[in-house]
Amino acid sequence: MMRLKLVPETTSIPFMKFRMIAIAISAALILLSAGLFFGMGLNRGIDFEGGILIEVGTEGPADISAMRSTLGGLGLGEVALQEFGASDDVLIRIERQEGEAEAQLAAVDAVKAALEPENPGISYRRVEFVGPKVSGELVESALYAVLTAVVAMLLYIWLRFEWQFSAGAVVAIVHDVILTIGLFAITRIEFNLASVAAILTIVGYSINDTVVVYDRVRENLRKYKQMPLSELLSLSINDTLSRTVMTSVTTLLALFALFFFGGEVIRGFSAALIWGVLVGTYSSIFIAAPLLLMLGLQRGARDDEEAEEEPETV
Incomplete structure (x- = not known):
């Protein structure tokens, strides 16, 4: 039976050559999102407005x-x-x-x-x-929930990888959250507790994509000792590209079904998740990975120690 392949098993796209263009686009979108947030504000629902x-x-x-x-x-x-x-x-x-x-x-x-x-x-x-007291408490709780999730991700990546990986992952998460808030501001989709749940879901999806790429980067750092870091990062992204695209496409199929057939109650939630999957996939490739290069990632001692601890295969 013939299988549909959205991405070839091996690709050689030079992602790092486009990193400055991608970072410039992201910076412009972040500024736009911040301007919309402070200028227009969010269409806060009854959960937060009372x-x-x-x-x-x-x-x-x-x-x-x-x-x-x-x-x-x-x-x-x-x-x-x-x-x-x-x-x-x-x-x-x-x-x-x-x-x-x-x-x-x-x-x-x-x-x-x-x-x-x-x-x-x-x-x-x-x-x-x-009431006003409840709405104020909900705003505070929502802010704490998002900040706690970001800090927890930072600690997790820091313990699992080196500090450059942790910084890159957190910047990618913050990038996705800011752009999602910008989406709510420009589209005037009601921002309520379901929207906070959508943002937390986006944080989890984004970090999952980023960790997959980072795992392959760390593996290739041990495997290709002399390869320039820019080429190694592009190679790592290409190695995981098929998995990334297939995961995103299958997730989007479910989300589009919810958006069109799930009713008005969850339409805003579905729209936020669709946007989050797109920007999360984008940031894991064009934000999280290039930041390793900009932060001066080195083939550190941790990788060498882990490589020594691994049993030799016969």
């Missing part, structure tokens, strides 16, 4: 403009409506009301009283309220 979230279902296609006009006259502050999946499913976001829980419940009752006369048979599928 407020009231109501998901309603109508008997037929919802008249969003009429519902928006009705709710806009209630004096509840900012009210946002959007179709949530099907045309009869509407998500309503209302800014946090002044006062305690009673004020939030009163706002929900006012919304129900305004919508029911114009939308017979309307159903309320979900009502959520997030």
Whole structure:
């Protein structure tokens, strides 16, 4: 049976020749992402902003403009409506009301009283309220989660490899996280707890790709003692390219299925992961590996000691 080969078993692409172009592109994208983040900000969801979230279902296609006009006259502050999946499913976001829980419940009752006369048979599928204290704690916890993951990866790579590998891996991770945040800023995809989960997943995927390349680099450092480091890095990436491409393609197939058929609830999460797989694959090749060259990686004593400890094969 004939198998489809997306990448030949052996390739000889001179990746290191393009490293400065790739680093320049990455630097520009990082600056753009930072500008978008500080300029436009993120479209923070109710998890981080606080407020009231109501998901309603109508008997037929919802008249969003009429519902928006009705709710806009209630004096509840900012009210946002959007179709949530099907045309009869509407998500309503209302800014946090002044006062305690009673004020939030009163706002929900006012919304129900305004919508029911114009939308017979309307159903309320979900009502959520997030207060300012909870939203602040969620922001803090999300930041700690991402920072803890990055620091843990740094320590893991440092213990497994040498410090140049650790620095390169962490820079690649930070690169992927910043570009993902830039994606959220420019596309205005809602940033919520699911988005934080997506970023943590991207961190894990990126480090996995990077470790595969680094393992082959370390193996080739022992094998080719006289080969120039630039050529050795390109050789190592080519050695793992087939595995990298096949892993990325199969992951993307699953993610595209989630994006198109998984519904509106996980669409933002799926979009972030699709982007993360692409930038994670890119950074493991054009960021993590070239940084070893820029940081002056040497064939250190650790590699020689490990080579001596390995049993000879007969």
